[in-house]
């Protein structure tokens with residue numbers, strides 16, 4: 001957006017935000033709807049901000065089709081803080097939780113359980129397959145007594161995604177949805193808690209969205225060593241106004257959710273995301289092996305597409321030439337290499353078509 005060159009932003013996060021949202025936020029930044037001050041200058045306990053806050057929460061519940069049995073918490077600290085808050089609040093002394101290990105972020109979540117001196121089991125892993133796939137239901141070894149089953153719905157770095165959630169046998173699922181929030185409808189039947197930072201699919205950095213089934217709010221009760229600000233109950237009780245919330249990120253989050261509603265909701269967004277990813281997977285599959293997708297086809301992500309070229313030099317040239325053509329943010333994660341295109345909700349089909357065309361052209365010249 002803006003007056004600069006046309007750029008298609010494939011950054012993994014922070015990432016592209018709908019241009020219409022940025023424009024509206026820019027217009028309101030200095031003077032919020034004729035109030036004579038910016039939304040970032042107002043009290044978080046005054047009317048105009050409270051309306052913004054409640055609107056974001058309501059839209060979040062509405063989009064996911066959730067009723068009052070769930071609470072939406074607007075927190076800070078990123079998904080990384082949730083790696084700790086989840087076991088602090090949901091994993092009781094002497095009990096154990098199950099974790100499915102599908103990549104870097106799952107492993108970070110598991111590490112945090114150990115930091116807290118708590119117990120968890122790896123109930124399934126694709127580490128032996130270089131995180132190129134999602135374990136099937138049959139490959140899972142679930143503990144029916146587990147406090148919860150933690151999984152990463154979309155693996156941002158490896159480019160894999162749960163196509164549907166596993167059946168957990170009534171054990172609450174805890175889902176790190178950082179990189180596929182609001183990208184498709186979600187079946188909530190077994191989900192006890194879902195979380196994610198807003199900076200990938202739902203706005204800007206600084207806001208972490210937590211959706212929690214209310215019956216889980218009191219699992220680890222007060223007086224059991226969880227600091228006040230780290231307790232889900234604290235934030236549920238105060239409607240996420242226990243302390244100063246990240247007001248601007250929440251304002252933007254609400255605008256993004258409204259934008260999604262205008263697109264037709266999550267069903268419409270999901271089919272748009274299918275189309276977008278389809279264009280690029282077709283470019284990979286049609287390249288005669290020039291591009292090698294990392295993810296196994298049955299585990300492919302619609303959000304982050306990862307692929308390798310014949311060698312590192314070709315990958316470097318690919319990213320440099322792409323950037324020249326206005327296609328930015330395509331370098332793979334530092335420890336993994338290769339190319340990664342992140343196609344979050346705000347990336348439009350036109351951007352995907354331009355990238356697919358560039359890929360075909362580059363392969364023709366490079367092959």
Ligand SMILES: *Cc1c(COP(=O)(O)O)cnc(C)c1O
Pocket residue numbers: 013077078079080081105152154155156176177178179197
């Ligand atoms: C980006 C990401 C994280 C880390 O999020 P922060 O907000 O930086 O803490 C965790 N999990 C997944 C799946 C991610 O994509």
